[in-house]
Amino acid sequence: MDFKGLLNLAVEKGASDLHLQALAPPVMRIAGRLRSVDSAPLSNDDVLDFIASIAPKIERKDVPAALVDGLDFSYRVPGLCRFRCSGYAQLGNAGLMMRIIREQIPDFASLNLPDVVRDIALSRRGLTLVTGTTGSGKSTTLASMIDLVNSRYAVKIITIEDPVEYVHTRKKALVAQLEVGIDTPSYDRALRQALRQDPDVILIGELRDADSLRIALHAADTGHQVYSTVHSADAPQTIDCIISMFPPIEHKLLLSQLAGSIEAIISQRLLTTYEGTRIPALEILRGSGVTKSFIMENRVSELPKYVRTRESGMQTFDQHILEIFQQEKISGTEALRWASNPEALAMAMRGIKAGGE
DSSP: OOOHHHHHHHHHTTOOOEEEEEEEEEEEEETTEEEEESSSSOOOHHHHHHHHHHSTOOOOOGGHHHHEEEEEEEETTTTEEEEEEEEETTEEEEEEEEEESSSSSSOOHHOOOOOOHHHHHHHHHSSEEEEOOOSHHHHHHHHHHHHHHHHHHOOOEEEEEOOSOOOOOOSSSEEEEBBBBBBBSHHHHHHHHHHSSSSSSEESOOOHHHHHHHHHHHHHHTTOOEEEEOSSSSHHHHHHHHHTTSGGGHHHHHHHHHHHEEEEEEEEEEEOTTTTEEHHHEEEOOOOHHHHHHTTTTTTTGHHHTTTTOGGGBBOOHHHHHHHHHSSSSOOHHHHHHHHHHHHHHHHTTTOOOOOO
16 A cells, blocks of 8 residues: 555545555545545555554554554654544554644634634633534634734743644744653643743643643633633533533532633534535633623523623524525535524524524
């Protein structure tokens, strides 16, 4: 298999992911759909040899054992792009998923992000969480927000990622990017070190546990702008997910810290347009006195009703999906597929307002 040619082909075709798995032909994800490459199935040795050739600090004989534990790393082809790689074992054979990270960071216009996201990025305060399922574009949205800060302000930005995806070149900001496993042993250690390194902005690749969240909240409380991601569907689920990281005895204190720190929760889904490209639909919750009260009083389930008021640029998924549909960028089927409330959205698409809306 010509793996170099395969990587070039994936980038040329605009794929978001490349899947290499023993006993199957290579598969690309293009516009959200899996498409097989017209080639013979890969052998187990093909995949193992390729992983050994691109994974850092690992010998070929050690690859099978590393795959059992899960092998995450980044790989760069100069002049082409970077790849976020995740190796795995299945039925005793090797597999590798390669997420394609373009070297040029997309701007807000090319990503079709609402103007309110720009306001959030430039707020210079609080905790901003970008949430969604795997492959929903969280990392790209965050990279665009960090790039905007880099373009506007002479600040120090520290990113902590596992692995580093987009590489930020210096514009107005001083940017330090730490890769877990290479530059630092863990998120916790990197976060503690980062707070001693005079940062203004901290990007945490993912909030994985209570310890990293405690440090993130402390950083936001002490005047830093903090960005991170959470694997959750919407704002209420994000808050519930965060609360579940802590023992019940800490919930009251956590809610108080979270309520005072939240700048925004941006939840994202990727929809397929008529042209076969992807466009994001965003639900956006902004931090405010009302938001703080809902969180402090543990009335998280009432947040969607508040978001629907569209105060300060807030919006629900269905409000944004309806706008995209009315702009004739997506089909009605695609709109309803991603809606939070398909029945209500179907009525809105027909121009019928639900009671109380």
